Amino acid sequence: MNDIVDSYLAxxxxxxxxxxxxxxxxxxxxxxxxxxxxxxSGHDGMSALIDGAREQFPGFVFSQVGNVDAHHRQARFQWGLGPEGDEPVVVGFDVLVVDDSGKIADVRGFLDKVPG
Structure with missing residues (x-):
């Protein structure tokens, strides 16, 4: 599941x-x-969401924070968003589930730290 989390963040x-x-x-x-x-939902919905986040935080990158915890077809992990190499400005925690073909089918996200 580490590979799918890497693909998710990429x-x-x-x-x-x-x-x-x-x-x-x-x-x-x-x-x-x-x-x-x-x-x-869908690729178009995800693309619009990702583009919106990138517009809101130009030049920032998403990175993994800590380890991936996984079982069966699901993984949970913490991520950070901030300037590359700096402390994240935003920190979140996501749970993703893959389908039978190993593709990301469902994501539930939580925000742990957001700018004031």
């Missing part, structure tokens, strides 16, 4: 064609995503 850091390619490779076309600020 998708959040990608733009344009690279983002669309990662969505196609690692995300189910029927993916559902919910966090305290958004609820979207």
């Amino acid at each position: 998708t959040w850091n990608a733009t344009g064609e690279q983002q669309r390619s990662l969505l196609g490779q690692h995300w189910s076309p029927a993916v559902t995503y919910a966090d305290p600020m958004a609820e979207v």
Whole structure:
């Protein structure tokens, strides 16, 4: 599951064609995503959500914080968003579930630290 978390974060850091390619490779076309600020589905919904986050935090990157805890087809992990190499400005905790083909099918996100 570490690889799928790496692909998940890479998708959040990608733009344009690279983002669309990662969505196609690692995300189910029927993916559902919910966090305290958004609820979207499908590749188009994810792309719009990711683009919105990148616009809100230009130049910031998503990175893994701590270890991945996984069992069966699900993983939970903490992530940070901030300038590369600096302390994250935003910290969250996501749970993702993969489908039978190993693609991300469902994500539940929580925000632990947000700017004031």
